[in-house]
Amino acid sequence: MPRLLNQEQRRILLRFLWERFKIPEEGLAPYDMFAFSRQAFLFKRQSSPIKWPEGAFVRCGLPFLRNVAGFLKPTTVFIQRFGHFAQKNVMELSEEDVCKLCSDGELILKRLPTSVELPGYVIIKLEGHLIGAGLLLEENRLVCRFPKAMRQAFAKLTLQ
């Protein structure tokens, strides 16, 4: 069963989103946060506390952060839905770079935008569209963190 995060646990996740992406707390204020199977979920807050159905429960809400090797990773679906709140560590890539990132799995960037700090996760945009997350490492090495099916799709084509 999912566990409703208490105020302190919620604050830790919100602080991560603020410090890494400058996503304001208000953006996620209408949502409860739950932890389930190494992932945190955003669930639209209900007028009364949610009761979990016994024996039938599978999942609730949208996974937004995942614990990867002890670090928090924002999910692709979270970035696509809520990435517009982010004010830093957002990178616009060219079609060619997105294609290369997906086909090779990583990309060496010639230079970084001033609002990007390494190392850590960055939000990747293409022509203004929020795509997903990449992991930016030393020496401007950007590692693709898109889901496999999406990587394959982007590797095959670029937008016309």
Next chain:
Amino acid sequence: MIPFLDLLEAYREFIPDFPDLVDHLKRPLPVYFRLNTLKIGLQEAKSFLFTEGVEFKETVIPELVKVLHHDHSRPLISYHLGYIYPQALSSCLPVLALDPQPGETVLDLCAAPGGKATFMAQKMLDEGFIVANDRKRGRITSLLSNIKRLGITNTLVTQARGEHISLPYSFDKILVDAPCSGQGRYRVDPVTGAVKHVVRGKTNLPAIQKALIKRAFDMLTPGGTLVYSTCTLNVEENEEVVHFLLDKRRAYLTKFEPPVESSPGITVFKDKRYDRQLESARRFYPHKIDSVGFFVAKIVKPGTEKDTS
């Protein structure tokens, strides 16, 4: 190979322009994309599709476009960004009939793969509460995947047999898009004349459908609305199931004004007579709407909260 007329001949008496249906079924099913306004505006989504080389035209449902052409060898980025959901026009109709509103509590009893549940979330602006249930684990996977891809946060997914499900909630609105024989999806091979997409099995579908509709009705709040739908033309799986509910429970049908051509439900078929209220149910035939054949009945539970009678 099943001869087409053996399967559908029984419906000739009530399907308007039956020969047109035969011709229509020789053509492939048209493809429609629903645009996910939880992630992107309608105009922006259309522009995006255009840049992807998708030729389309608008439909009577603002969120739905009919695809005229796209290169299937090219993956659609719009799909991976959660901007579109491939969905038949008729599959949107039960949601329009249910008319879910932001803040309501809604159940989709047979939800996988999630086309209708996610459209409901879109109509509700991702506000309120949806329970999306399905009985099969394999189908739950696709349901979860679509909910995630479309960026929905107000939905709880359960896995249970709909006939026996026990939930600690009552619902303002419930959709039972019941498992069915799928006759509305039939296509005819233009060369051999054989029918494609025929569902075979020994399952007693009407028995399951009756159990589902009764269980769903019992979970409605007084004044709540239940929509029963199938993608079959079979009277035993449609009117007879709704008639069963009207016989077993204090329920009544209410009118639904769909945005596409429809025919009234059947009240007399072979030697059987069904409740006259079934004229308020709607039948959608493939050749009339250029999509999958569907049946939709909108049912209200009498009560003080939202009684529209």
